[in-house]
Amino acid sequence: MLSTGKSSAVISRNVMAKSKFEYVRDFEADDTCLAHCWVVVRLDGRNFHRFAEKHNFTKPNDSRALDLMTRCAQTVMTELEDIVMAYGQSDEYSFVFKRKSNWFRRRASKFMTNAASQFASSYVFYWKDYFKDQDLLYPPAFDGRVVVYPSNQTIKDYLSWRQADCHVNNLYNTVFWMLIQRSKLTPAQAQERLRGTLAADKNEILFSEYNINYNNEPPMFRKGTVLIWKKMRKIKPLRSEIICPKASEKLDFLPKCSYKSIKEIKSKEIKPPGETEGKQVEVTRIRTKPVALHCDIIGDTFWKEHPEILEDDS
Numbered sequence: 503m504l505s506t507g508k509s510s511a512v513i514s515r516n517v518m519a520k521s522k523f524e525y526v527r528d529f530e531a532d533d534t535c536l537a538h539c540w541v542v543v544r545l546d547g548r549n550f551h552r553f554a555e556k557h558n559f560t561k562p563n564d565s566r567a568l569d570l571m572t573r574c575a576q577t578v579m580t581e582l583e584d585i586v587m588a589y590g591q592s593d594e595y596s597f598v599f600k601r602k603s604n605w606f607r608r609r610a611s612k613f614m615t616n617a618a619s620q621f622a623s624s625y626v627f628y629w630k631d632y633f634k635d636q637d638l639l640y641p642p643a644f645d646g647r648v649v650v651y652p653s654n655q656t657i658k659d660y661l662s663w664r665q666a667d668c669h670v671n672n673l674y675n676t677v678f679w680m681l682i683q684r685s686k687l688t689p690a691q692a693q694e695r696l697r698g699t700l701a702a703d704k705n706e707i708l709f710s711e712y713n714i715n716y717n718n719e720p721p722m723f724r725k726g727t728v729l730i731w732k733k734m735r736k737i738k739p740l741r742s743e744i745i746c747p748k749a750s751e752k753l754d755f756l757p758k759c760s761y762k763s764i765k766e767i768k769s770k771e772i773k774p775p776g777e778t779e780g781k782q783v784e785v786t787r788i789r790t791k792p793v794a795l796h797c798d799i800i801g802d803t804f805w806k807e808h809p810e811i812l813e814d815d816s
């Protein structure tokens with residue numbers, strides 16, 4: 503027989519769960535993301551124009567700030583579920599969730615708030631690793647939005663849009679700051695000089711006046727940062743087999759972001775059944791990590807080299 507104390511506690515919990523207040527749940531909006539669509543969360547720094555000024559970011563690009571953004575995005579990818587890739591530039595990062603993800607039953611608010619809070623806390627947490635001589639003066643914030651894309655073509659176009667935005671802004675900013683820093687123009691004069699110019703004109707100014715070939719500027723500034731999952735070394739292996747990355751990837755790597763695909767062969771002790779002594783055996787383990795690339799994602803090459811990212815379009 504059940505003890506009366508225990509059963510009455512169960513009964514009272516059930517009554518509580520169906521209290522007269524339960525109806526307020528009906529006020530919660532349904533924000534389920536449409537099934538089988540790619541879910542994108544894009545985060546963007548709040549008022550980073552001011553934040554960059556206050557924290558003495560290098561103009562037009564601050565590698566410390568961009569590397570910190572990428573560190574935060576890698577943390578988001580590692581801590582959250584089902585993110586297949588991310589793309590970042592300036593003060594923004596986009597995270598692409600698996601089409602079939604059922605994380606938090608695909609609720610947009612859960613995707614967005616988890617990404618934004620994880621990203622913002624990581625930004626503060628890792629700040630000192632990137633800005634050694636610059637204190638963090640006030641807490642930064644990031645806004646977020648969720649957009650769903652129904653096909654592989656639309657998600658590719660979304661990412662192309664962000665990378666094209668990176669290119670347009672970076673080309674403009676590179677010339678703009680050259681005119682100010684090297685030719686001592688005021689911001690208003692630099693803006694006037696660039697009014698109505700096309701990309702070719704800006705390239706020409708850079709080349710003829712500053713001897714800069716825009717294509718030789720760092721890929722991270724021109725292309726932004728793509729994060730994809732790669733098998734790589736995490737702990738020191740006893741023996742390792744290095745699988746070389748594809749030739750086109752090699753070109754787009756920054757040395758400090760280099761990765762090696764490594765099949766780890768670790769030593770592990772196991773006890774065969776019936777035996778008291780353990781035996782050392784070698785086990786193979788392949789770990790994956792979000793790895794940074796600074797390559798073109800607008801053309802087909804990237805998608806052909808990484809067919810696993812978008813899988814089938816069904």
Ligand SMILES: Nc1nc2c(ncn2[C@@H]2O[C@H](COP(=O)(O)OP(=O)(O)OP(=O)(O)O)[C@@H](O)[C@H]2O)c(=O)[nH]1
Pocket residue numbers: 546547548549550551552554559560561562563564565567568592593
């Ligand atoms: N100097 C410098 N500034 C940067 C860098 N990255 C981002 N920023 C600044 O951050 C701004 C980001 O632009 P937006 O996101 O459009 O504008 P915002 O000021 O953040 O305003 P909201 O996003 O609307 O809150 C740029 O305009 C720059 O002023 C960098 O590497 N160096």
Ligand SMILES: [Mg+2]
Pocket residue numbers: 546547548549550551593
């Ligand atoms: Mg911003």
Ligand SMILES: [Mg+2]
Pocket residue numbers: 546547592593594
């Ligand atoms: Mg922005």
